[in-house]
Each structure stands twice: as structure tokens, then as C-alpha cells.
Amino acid sequence: xxxxxxxxxxxxxxxxxxxxxxxxxxxxxxxxxxxxxxxxxxxxxxxxxxxxxxxxxxxxxxxxxxxxxxxxxxxxxxxxxxxxxxxxxxxxxxxxxxxxxxxxxxxxxxxxxxxxxxxxxxxxxxxxxxxxxxxxxxxxxxxxxxxxxxxxxxxxxxxxxxxxxxxxxxxxxxxxxxxxxxxxxxxxxxxxxxxxxxxxxxxxxxxxxxxxxxxxxxxxxxxxxxxxxxxxxxxxxxxxxxxxxxxxxxxxxxxxxxxxxxxxxxxxxxxxxxxxxxxxxxxxxxxxxxxxxx
Numbered sequence: 001x002x003x004x005x006x007x008x009x010x011x012x013x014x015x016x017x018x019x020x021x022x023x024x025x026x027x028x029x030x031x032x033x034x035x036x037x038x039x040x041x042x043x044x045x046x047x048x049x050x051x052x053x054x055x056x057x058x059x060x061x062x063x064x065x066x067x068x069x070x071x072x073x074x075x076x077x078x079x080x081x082x083x084x085x086x087x088x089x090x091x092x093x094x095x096x097x098x099x100x101x102x103x104x105x106x107x108x109x110x111x112x113x114x115x116x117x118x119x120x121x122x123x124x125x126x127x128x129x130x131x132x133x134x135x136x137x138x139x140x141x142x143x144x145x146x147x148x149x150x151x152x153x154x155x156x157x158x159x160x161x162x163x164x165x166x167x168x169x170x171x172x173x174x175x176x177x178x179x180x181x182x183x184x185x186x187x188x189x190x191x192x193x194x195x196x197x198x199x200x201x202x203x204x205x206x207x208x209x210x211x212x213x214x215x216x217x218x219x220x221x222x223x224x225x226x227x228x229x230x231x232x233x234x235x236x237x238x239x240x241x242x243x244x245x246x247x248x249x250x251x252x253x254x255x256x257x258x259x260x261x262x263x264x265x266x267x268x269x270x271x272x273x274x275x276x277x278x279x280x281x282x283x284x285x286x287x288x289x290x291x292x293x294x
Contacts, residue, residue, distance in 0.1 A: 004050040011043040066113025067270050067293040073099040075274060075289025081171075082282040097139065097287060099126045104293075107147055108230065108238040108264040109272060117149035117190070117200055117230065124166070138179050142166035149202050149230075151192035160202055162186040162226075170212070171283040172256065180212035186226055198232040208246045220251035236266040257281060270294065 002010065018036040022029070078092040102123030105114050126139040143166045150158040164184040169177075188204030209221040224246030231239040243259040258280045265273040270293040277286045 004046055005052060008043065008046050008051045011039055011046070015039050015043060061112040063113045065269070067105075067110060069103050069105075069293070071099075071101040071104045071291055071293045073097075073274065073289050073291035075099070075287045077276075077285060077287025077289075079285035080283070093130060093132055095128050095130045095287075097126060097128045097289070099124070099289075099291075101125075106264065107149075108240050108262055110236065110264075110266040110269075115148075117151065119145065119147040121145040137177070138167065138169065140166065140168045140179075142168075149190040149200055151190045151200055160188050160190045160204065162204065162206070170210070170214070171280040178212050178214040180210040180215070182211075183207075183209045188226075196231065196233065200230040200232075201228070202230075203227045206244065206246070208248070215252045217251040220248040220253070222246055222248035222250065222253075224256075237263070239263050 015036065018032050018039065021032050022036065075097045076095070077097070078094050080090050080092050082090070101121055104121050104124065105111070105119060106121075107117070107119035111118075121142055122144055124140065124142040124145060126141070127136050128139045129136050142164060145164040145166070147162045149160045150156060152158075162185065164182070167179045167181055169179045184206060186204040186206035188202060190200055190202040192198065192200045204226045206224050206226045207221075208224060209219065211219045224244055226242070226244040228240060228242035231241075233239065240260075240262040242262070243257070245255065245257045247255055259278070261277040263273075263275040265275075267273060272291050272293075274287070274289040274291055276289075278284070
């Protein structure tokens with residue numbers, strides 16, 4: 001009784017269902033095979049001219065439309081370290097930063113031709129020049145930094161996960177100038193909404209371990225929670241608000257909280273503007289930069 005275009009779609013769905021039930025079963029079910037054969041015969045009686053062609057939007061972009069794999073960045077900003085002592089005023093200290101990646105796709109970068117909601121960084125080196133005292137210092141060297149978010153749907157319940165290994169400058173009192181070796185895996189879940197354009201929310205259980213001679217016991221390790229939201233305001237403009245709180249129970253014990261507000265604005269296929277704010281305990285910094293993929 002249905003119009004032919006609707007009947008064709010309904011029969012196609014039923015055929016897919018029975019083919020799925022029979023997949024991987026060489027013998028199959030006789031009843032399912034018989035019903036599948038009847039559906040195929042019924043579907044064959046609907047002429048192709050009665051069914052309009054389906055216009056399906058592309059699910060991904062061709063590889064050549066994505067940004068290149070290596071990246072350099074120059075940025076400038078100001079940092080406000082914790083108060084040095086009772087009654088001391090907190091002052092802002094300017095800095096200039098250079099960054100280079102051997103291979104990179106940032107979580108907030110234009111994801112044309114890349115897996116959405118993902119990040120992969122290999123060989124990420126960041127060095128910072130600070131005028132007081134005047135010298136270059138290692139800010140971060142990540143051997144790898146991977147994030148894969150999989151928003152849950154009725155058809156997909158794959159967990160989200162992350163893994164980062166490298167060296168990063170420590171911003172807490174007692175280790176303000178060192179760069180401990182860190183290991184930071186995590187697993188959790190993500191969901192998405194379309195309140196504005198597209199938003200991805202995630203929550204992860206994370207483990208963290210750091211090793212450096214500046215710690216009293218030479219290391220610290222513990223667990224914590226990480227949460228965040230990625231706002232896709234347009235194809236070119238994306239914002240990420242991410243926070244973590246870690247409870248270190250082994251080695252130098254204590255709680256450490258960190259929050260960041262990150263923005264990426266794609267100016268062209270290989271050029272993007274960066275505006276970041278970051279806070280670790282009582283330390284604060286903000287920077288503005290320009291990144292180029294090549």
C-alpha cells in the first residue's frame with residue numbers, strides 16, 4: 001500500500017537486516033533465508049525509475065584538502081607565577097615561545113580529511129624565552145600526545161581515551177623550573193549535542209606519573225578526573241574548555257588542579273591563529289600565536 005519510493009526504502013532496510021542476521025553463518029537459518037529471498041524478489045519488481053536517487057552528503061573530505069602534517073608556531077604572552085611570599089605582589093612576566101611538531105593534528109584544528117574529535121602529536125617541542133632571567137627554557141617535549149573522543153550513540157559505545165608521554169615544565173612551588181618526565185593515560189566517555197552548532201562533552205578517569213630529581217622522593221603518581229567541552233562554533237573557529245584534578249598518592253602526595261581555555265581560528269588550509277589561557281594551582285598564563293602547517 002505504500003508509494004513505490006517508500007516501499008523500496010522499507011524493503012532495502014529489511015533486506016539489510018536479514019543479511020546482517022545471516023552474516024558469518026554459513027548454514028544460516030532456513031526461515032531467514034526464505035524471508036530474505038522473498039524480500040529480494042519483491043524488491044526486484046520495483047523499477048529503478050520509480051526510486052529517486054539519494055543525495056547523501058559526503059562524510060569526509062579528500063585527504064588533499066586537510067592541512068599538512070608538520071607545524072611550527074610562534075607566540076607571545078604573559079605569565080603570572082604564584083606569590084613568592086606573604087605580602088608580595090603578583091607580577092606578570094612576558095615571554096616569547098617557539099613550537100615545532102614532527103607530525104600533528106590538534107584537537108581543535110580544522111579536521112577536514114582527519115578523524116573528527118581526535119588529536120595526534122609526535123615530537124612536539126616547545127621552548128620559551130623569558131627576560132627575567134634572560135634565557136631560553138624547555139617548556140614541553142612530548143614524544144606522543146594522542147586523544148580520541150568517540151561521542152556515544154545508539155549504534156556506537158566505543159570508549160574515549162588519551163595517552164601522553166614526554167617532558168613538561170612543572171609550574172608548582174618547589175619545582176618551578178624543572179621539566180619532569182610524565183606519563184598520562186586516560187579512558188572515559190564522550191557525548192555530543194547541537195545546542196549552538198556542535199558541542200562534544202567528555203569525562204575521563206586519568207592516571208598520572210612524573211619523575212624528576214626535584215621531587216623529594218624523586219617521583220609522584222596518582223589518579224584523577226579530566227573533563228571538558230569542545231565548541232564547534234564554525235568550520236574555522238573552535239573553542240575547548242578543559243580541566244583536570246589529580247590526587248597524587250605515591251611519592252610527593254597532594255592535589256593538583258589545572259584548567260585551560262583554548263581557541264583555534266583557521267585562517268587558511270595551513271595557517272591558524274591560537275589564543276590560549278592556562279592555570280595550574282595559583283599559576284596563570286595567556287598567549288597569542290600563529291601556527292603554520294607545512
